[in-house]
Amino acid sequence: MSKSASNGPTIRDVAKRANVGLATVSRVLNGSAPVAEDTRNKVLQSISELNYTPSPTARKLSLGKTFVISIIIPFFTRPSFIERLRGIDSVMANSDYDFIVFNVETMEKRDQYFSTVPRPDRSDGVIIVSLPTKDEDIELFRNKRVPVVLIDTQHPALTSVIEDSVKGGDDATEHLIALGHRRIAYVSDILHDPLAHNYTASRNRLMGYRQSLDRAGVAFNPDYHCFCHHDRPTTRAMMRDVLARPERPTAVFCASDTQALGTMEAARDLGLRVPEDLSVVGYDDIEIAEYVGLTTMRQALFESGKRGAELMLQHLGGQLAVPHVECLSTNLVIRNTTCPPQDPT
Amino acid sequence: MSKSASNGPTIRDVAKRANVGLATVSRVLNGSAPVAEDTRNKVLQSISELNYTPSPTARKLSLGKTFVISIIIPFFTRPSFIERLRGIDSVMANSDYDFIVFNVETMEKRDQYFSTVPRPDRSDGVIIVSLPTKDEDIELFRNKRVPVVLIDTQHPALTSVIEDSVKGGDDATEHLIALGHRRIAYVSDILHDPLAHNYTASRNRLMGYRQSLDRAGVAFNPDYHCFCHHDRPTTRAMMRDVLARPERPTAVFCASDTQALGTMEAARDLGLRVPEDLSVVGYDDIEIAEYVGLTTMRQALFESGKRGAELMLQHLGGQLAVPHVECLSTNLVIRNTTCPPQDPT
DNA sequence: TTACTTACTGAAAGCGGTTTCATGATTTGG
DNA sequence: CCAAATCATGAAACCGCTTTCAGTAAGTAA
Numbered sequence: 001m002s003k004s005a006s007n008g009p010t011i012r013d014v015a016k017r018a019n020v021g022l023a024t025v026s027r028v029l030n031g032s033a034p035v036a037e038d039t040r041n042k043v044l045q046s047i048s049e050l051n052y053t054p055s056p057t058a059r060k061l062s063l064g065k066t067f068v069i070s071i072i073i074p075f076f077t078r079p080s081f082i083e084r085l086r087g088i089d090s091v092m093a094n095s096d097y098d099f100i101v102f103n104v105e106t107m108e109k110r111d112q113y114f115s116t117v118p119r120p121d122r123s124d125g126v127i128i129v130s131l132p133t134k135d136e137d138i139e140l141f142r143n144k145r146v147p148v149v150l151i152d153t154q155h156p157a158l159t160s161v162i163e164d165s166v167k168g169g170d171d172a173t174e175h176l177i178a179l180g181h182r183r184i185a186y187v188s189d190i191l192h193d194p195l196a197h198n199y200t201a202s203r204n205r206l207m208g209y210r211q212s213l214d215r216a217g218v219a220f221n222p223d224y225h226c227f228c229h230h231d232r233p234t235t236r237a238m239m240r241d242v243l244a245r246p247e248r249p250t251a252v253f254c255a256s257d258t259q260a261l262g263t264m265e266a267a268r269d270l271g272l273r274v275p276e277d278l279s280v281v282g283y284d285d286i287e288i289a290e291y292v293g294l295t296t297m298r299q300a301l302f303e304s305g306k307r308g309a310e311l312m313l314q315h316l317g318g319q320l321a322v323p324h325v326e327c328l329s330t331n332l333v334i335r336n337t338t339c340p341p342q343d344p345t
Numbered sequence: 346m347s348k349s350a351s352n353g354p355t356i357r358d359v360a361k362r363a364n365v366g367l368a369t370v371s372r373v374l375n376g377s378a379p380v381a382e383d384t385r386n387k388v389l390q391s392i393s394e395l396n397y398t399p400s401p402t403a404r405k406l407s408l409g410k411t412f413v414i415s416i417i418i419p420f421f422t423r424p425s426f427i428e429r430l431r432g433i434d435s436v437m438a439n440s441d442y443d444f445i446v447f448n449v450e451t452m453e454k455r456d457q458y459f460s461t462v463p464r465p466d467r468s469d470g471v472i473i474v475s476l477p478t479k480d481e482d483i484e485l486f487r488n489k490r491v492p493v494v495l496i497d498t499q500h501p502a503l504t505s506v507i508e509d510s511v512k513g514g515d516d517a518t519e520h521l522i523a524l525g526h527r528r529i530a531y532v533s534d535i536l537h538d539p540l541a542h543n544y545t546a547s548r549n550r551l552m553g554y555r556q557s558l559d560r561a562g563v564a565f566n567p568d569y570h571c572f573c574h575h576d577r578p579t580t581r582a583m584m585r586d587v588l589a590r591p592e593r594p595t596a597v598f599c600a601s602d603t604q605a606l607g608t609m610e611a612a613r614d615l616g617l618r619v620p621e622d623l624s625v626v627g628y629d630d631i632e633i634a635e636y637v638g639l640t641t642m643r644q645a646l647f648e649s650g651k652r653g654a655e656l657m658l659q660h661l662g663g664q665l666a667v668p669h670v671e672c673l674s675t676n677l678v679i680r681n682t683t684c685p686p687q688d689p690t
Numbered sequence: 691t692t693a694c695t696t697a698c699t700g701a702a703a704g705c706g707g708t709t710t711c712a713t714g715a716t717t718t719g720g
Numbered sequence: 721c722c723a724a725a726t727c728a729t730g731a732a733a734c735c736g737c738t739t740t741c742a743g744t745a746a747g748t749a750a
Contacts, residue, residue, distance in 0.1 A: 007409060007465065010736055021700035026738060033739095036698060055466040057405045058736035061705050064352060066402060076434075082427060089448050100445045103434050120352065121400040121706090232636065261636055288633045291577065291606055355706055366730035371708060378709095381728060403706030406735050466736095 009050040018046035029054060069097045069312060070123040072113050074104040074130055079286040080256075080301055084129055084151060087305025095313060097124065104131065118146040125312045127151060129305075132200055133158075147315040151308040153200050159315065159324045161308045165201045168297045168330040169208025172253050172281045175295075175332055177216045180340045181251040181279060184213070185224040185242060187235065187263060188255035202227075202255045205283065209253060224249055235262025236269070243270050243278070250341040251279035257286045257296055264292070264337070279338040293335040300328040354395040363391035374399060414442045414657060415468040417458050419449040419475055424631040425601075425646055429474055429496060432650025440658060442469065449476065463491040470657045472496060474650075477545055478503070492660040496653040498545050504660065504669045506653045510546045513642050513675040514553025517598050517626045520640075520677055522561045525685045526596040526624060529558070530569040530587060532580065532608060533600035547572075547600045550628065554598060569594055580607025581614070588615050588623070595623065595686040602627035602634050602641055609637070609682070624683040638680040645673040 011029075015022035020039060027033045028043045035043070046052075060066055071088060073081055085101065092099045102113045110131065118126045118141050126141070130152040138157050141148045150160035176184050186209045188202040210220050223245075228238045235258070242248065243266055254260040260282030267278045274280055282289060282296035289296050307326055314320040356374075360367035365384060372378045373388045380388070391397075405411055416433060418426055430446065437444045447458045455476065463471045463486050471486070475497040483502050486493045495505035521529050531554045533547040555565050568590075573583045580603070587593065588611055599605040605627030609619055617623045627634060627641035634641050652671055659665040 007735090011738095012736080015700095022737085023701080023739075024699060027699090030738080033699095034697070039698080053464070053466075055406075055736055057402065057411060057466060058705095059738080061400075061402045061406045061707085061735090062737040062739085064705065076427075076430075079424075082421075085421075086448075089446075093448070093454075098445050100443050101434075103431075103438070109438075119398070121398075121402055232632075261633075265636065287577075288606075288636075291610065291633075292637075352705090356708095357706080360730095367707085368709075368731080369729060372729090375708080379728070384728075400706050403735095404708080406705085406737090407707045407709085409735065 009052045011052075011054065014043065014046045014050055014052050017050060018042040064120075066120075066122060066124050067097050068123050069099045069125045069127060069309075070102060070117045071099055072102045072104060072110075072117060072126060072128045072131060074110075076101060076103045078258075080284045080299070081129065083301035084305035084308075087302040087307075088127065088309045089305075090302070091306055091309040091313065097313075097316075099127075115140065118144045118148065120144060120146055125149070125316055127308055127312055128153065129308075130201075147312065149308050149312045149315065151304050154325065157323060159311050159320065161304050161311065161326045161328065163201070163299050163304065163328050163330055165204035165330075166208040166211070168283065168299070169205030169253070169255075170212045171208070171330070171332055172205075172283065172297050173209045173212035175334070176251045176253060176279060176281060176338065177212060177218070179251075179279065179338060182216075182218050183221075183224070183247065183249045183251070184209075184218075185226055185249035185252045186255070187226045187228075187239070187252055187259050189230050190227050205253075205255050230256065230258060232258055232262040232265065235259045236265040239263045239266035240269055243267060243272060249278075251281070251338070253281045255283050257282035257284045257289050257294060260294055260296065260337075261288075261292070264294075275337050275339040276342055279341070281332075281338060285333055289333075290335070293337060295335045295338045296333055297330050298333050299330050304328055354397045356397075356399065359388065359391045359395055359397050362395060363387040411465075411467060411469050412442050413468050414444045414470045414472060414654075415447060415462045416444055417447045417449060417455075417462060417471065417473045417476060419455075421446060421448045423603075425629045425644070426474065428646035429650035429653075432647040432652075433472065433654045434650075435647070436651055436654040436658065442658075442661075444472075460485065463489050463493065465489060465491055470494070470661055472653055472657055473498065474653075475546075492657065494653050494657045494660065496649050499670065502668060504656050504665065506649050506656065506671045506673065508546070508644050508649065508673050508675055510549030510675075511553040511556065513628065513644070514550030514598070515557045516553070516675070516677055517550075517628065517642050518554045518557035520679070521596045521598060521624060521626060521683065522557060522563070524596075524624065524683060527561075527563050527686075528566075528569070528592065528594045528596070529554075529563075530571055530594035530597045531600070532571045532573075532584070532597060532604050534575050535572050550598075550600050575601065575603060577603055577607040577610065580604045581610040584608045584611035585614055588612060588617060596625070596683070597623065598626045598628075600628050602629045602631045602639060605639055605641065605682075606633075606637070609639075620682050620684040621687055624686070626677075626683060630678055634678075635680070638682060640680045640683045641678055642675050643678050644675050649673055 011022050011025050015025045020043060025043050028035050028040050075081060102117055104110045114137055117123055123146060125147045127149050132153050133155050138155055148158055150158050152162060154160045154162050191203055213220055226238060226242055228234045252263050254263055260280050263280055264274055267274050272278045282294050285296045285298035356367050356370050360370045365388060369380060370388050373380050373385050420426060447462055449455045459482055462468060468491060470492045472494050477498050478500050483500055493503050495503050497507060499505045499507050536548055558565055571583060571587055573579045597608050599608055605625050608625055612619050612623045619625055627639050630641045630643035
């Protein structure tokens with residue numbers, strides 16, 4: 001039943017009222033071809049008298065475009081993801097495109113969205129945030145012929161915006177080493193769960209961490225590599241154990257601020273003072289980090305979303321044929337959860 | 346140019362391959378009319394061989410529906426709004442509808458979205474979150490014949506999901522009074538800025554606050570009603586002044602956790618201990634509240650989004666003709682930023 | 691003046707579905 | 721066993737827009 005009741009005026013109504021062909025109306029609407037001044041005015045007047053606005057859906061069908069950019073993003077509830085979304089919004093809001101967000105919280109959702117969302121009749125483009133892509137995924141995307149841009153992950157075949165997590169991990173660790181720490185723990189997400197908060201990023205930060213350790217001649221101690229699910233309570237519980245060990249670390253570098261907070265809670269539980277007894281460095285610089293005075297690695301989160309969206313728009317505009325990788329820089333914000341160790345090794 | 350290159354197989358291709366009319370294919374697709382077992386199988390096979398999926402856009406045009414629910418929401422970056430969005434997502438993700446988010450950060454955006462988004466050819470329904478609506482807005486919506494559901498605001502003509510902010514304000518204040526406080530300040534958003542974080546809510550909480558004061562026989566002191574823009578630094582600066590006064594309040598009830606944090610920073614600045622020298626109650630129970638041990642009013646944020654989305658779906662399904670108001674309850678989470686005053690008045 | 695452009699414009703053919711309508715094949719039942 | 725109701729199905733119309741195509745009128749060159 002196409003009885004959409006009081007569906008407003010159509011382009012035909014406008015044409016009839018202006019005594020022109022409906023093609024002409026379309027032409028003045030889109031400026032797609034020259035129209036005589038008089039005719040244009042008649043049409044314009046007819047349009048405003050009828051209070052006409054063209055139907056987006058009809059337009060989409062005719063043009064074979066959806067004017068939709070889909071964003072596939074995990075846990076869009078977490079502070080860092082939100083910032084990225086805001087960046088995307090900041091450019092999309094002024095474009096012809098709507099964007100719709102697909103929130104991934106389980107592996108099934110991921111697979112479901114990966115296979116149903118990147119279809120030409122569903123999205124003109126897809127932006128994937130913080131979700132590692134396998135080669136077979138890429139193959140799928142390619143078959144569907146929908147442009148894909150990656151944010152916070154990378155794949156040789158696709159345009160992506162990343163942060164230099166290796167350098168970030170290196171710099172953070174470097175800071176602790178410079179302060180005199182040697183027993184430095186690294187806390188991250190579980191590294192074999194591809195749906196972990198920050199799968200790739202966690203790995204890369206680990207690389208940076210080890211790299212910095214190497215440079216300082218400190219051997220990597222597997223016992224100091226701690227990982228658990230990405231939330232405060234879990235981290236707190238785990239770190240309570242770690243910090244209770246005889247040879248406990250004097251400093252902890254966490255792959256996220258949330259985990260840094262969990263670590264600080266654990267320290268509090270054990271009566272350890274931060275930073276005197278334990279230095280803590282986080283990652284992300286979420287809003288609350290400033291409140292608690294957390295030393296942390298700030299990422300260009302908003303910027304990453306913005307650039308990702310811009311690159312997508314360029315893609316759609318026809319510029320930017322080849323995959324393009326853009327790397328944003330991070331910088332350390334030193335507050336007061338770090339200081340030289342009391343009892344240097 | 347409708348030369349959408351390699352546009353996949355259409356319903357006609359399927360029909361041809363199965364040697365049936367395309368109407369029949371549509372029928373098996375939608376189960377809209379009986380189809381003989383053999384025929385159905387032929388069609389099904391043809392579909393799977395061609396790897397056919399129907400074009401959503403064409404379907405939308407034909408059906409005169411958009412299958413889109415639009416969400417108009419301010420500052421979707423703030424923790425409390427995110428929770429609401431998650432609630433909405435939890436029901437929408439399993440429906441036939443996509444939802445697209447319109448982020449309002451300025452008055453212009455508000456007006457723009459209010460007038461362009463609720464159009465039948467743009468959205469099948471609109472959910473407005475935390476944005477007060479004027480009568481003229483309502484009139485506009487009615488003309489467009491698009492169902493609207495309000496979350497965290499209210500209007501007699503529309504279905505809405507609200508929290509009982511009056512009671513929330515009352516309960517929070519009551520808690521402080523029960524502890525023995527009499528000099529209780531109230532911190533809120535600016536009450537004459539309709540785009541303020543929580544315009545209506547702030548007003549209602551004020552009512553609850555006064556109501557509770559009245560009951561206890563405490564006169565309302567305008568000097569204790571503080572308001573400023575909704576962010577931590579601003580609140581901090583303002584409260585630094587307030588708390589420096591000779592007759593400073595012994596307790597503060599804040600209309601949001603963010604402002605409670607700002608208040609606590611101000612106390613810290615002045616060397617006031619919380620809760621010994623100053624009790625603080627927040628509102629929202631955002632994630633970090635637990636970390637800092639903030640006593641606060643927990644709202645059913647997720648639930649509000651969920652219910653709002655459900656009501657919208659009911660609307661669209663034809664149930665629920667009359668405006669329906671649903672009120673969710675709040676409850677106080679007592680942690681350790683409140684205690685009896687040291688120096689009771 | 692005639693032939694040839696050039697500038698506009700309307701009719702019609704899609705885009706890919708859904709639904710109405712008419713028809714032929716089957717049942718049903720009296 | 722024949723009329724009537726039922727079922728399954730294909731052809732065609734329609735949703736509201738864009739674009740091609742062909743044709744008319746006006747302008748230009750020879």
